[in-house]
Amino acid sequence: MIALTQRQPPNTDIPVDFTLALTAEERTRSRYRLETQDEIVFLRLPRGTVLRNGDLLQAEDASVVVRVIAKPEPVLVVTATPVLLLKAAYHLGNRHVPVEVTQDYLRLSPDPVLRTMLEQLGMQVHEAVLPFQPEIGAYGHHH
Template sequence: MIALTQRQPPNAAIAVSLTLALTAEERTRSRYRLETEDETIFLRLPRGTVLYDGDLLQAEDASVVVRVIAKPEPVLVVTATPVVLLKAAYHLGNRHVPVEVTQDYLRLSPDPVLRAMLEQLGTQVQEALLPFQPEIGAYGHNH
């Protein structure tokens, strides 16, 4: 059993013992039990910790270092002109939907109702299997 209690920012120069692929939802859990092929891992991080792709997790005694990677998961990728993309982000925000926001696209978990709304707004929506890193919110928490 490995208990990971400390989060460190990404650092490619640090050698890691293990890599954990976690979904967006799993990266928002501060208390979590994971089973790998060889180990049982417990996350015991400060409440409210959100993990990002590349973050490092350490055991309290620093004997184990684990790199977190964003696991590809089913998502909708939304593209449009800048104004239409802004409108889409506005409407998704009104629904408190976790959304990854970039200059060129929005990414969200699949939902047929939201997909229909987005297409009605004039966006192009494609299903994909990609890493997902939604915004954590203005007040530091996910809905």
């Protein structure tokens, strides 16, 4: 059993003992039990911790270092002109939907109602299985 209690920012120069592939939702849990192929891992992080792709987790005594990676998961990928993407982000934000925002696309968890809304607004929407990095809330938390 390994208890991971400390989060460090990404650093590719630090060697790691293993990686943990976690979905976006799993990366929002501060208390969590995971079973890897070789280990039982307990996350015991401060409340409100949201893990990002590449973050490092350490045991309290620093005997184990683990890299978090964003696990590919089903998502909707939304593409459109910049103005239409802004409109989409506005409407999704009003619904408090976790969204990954880039200048070229938006990503969100699959939802048929939201897909229909976005298509009716003129967006191109397709399903994919990709890493998902939704924005963290403006006040440092995740819905």
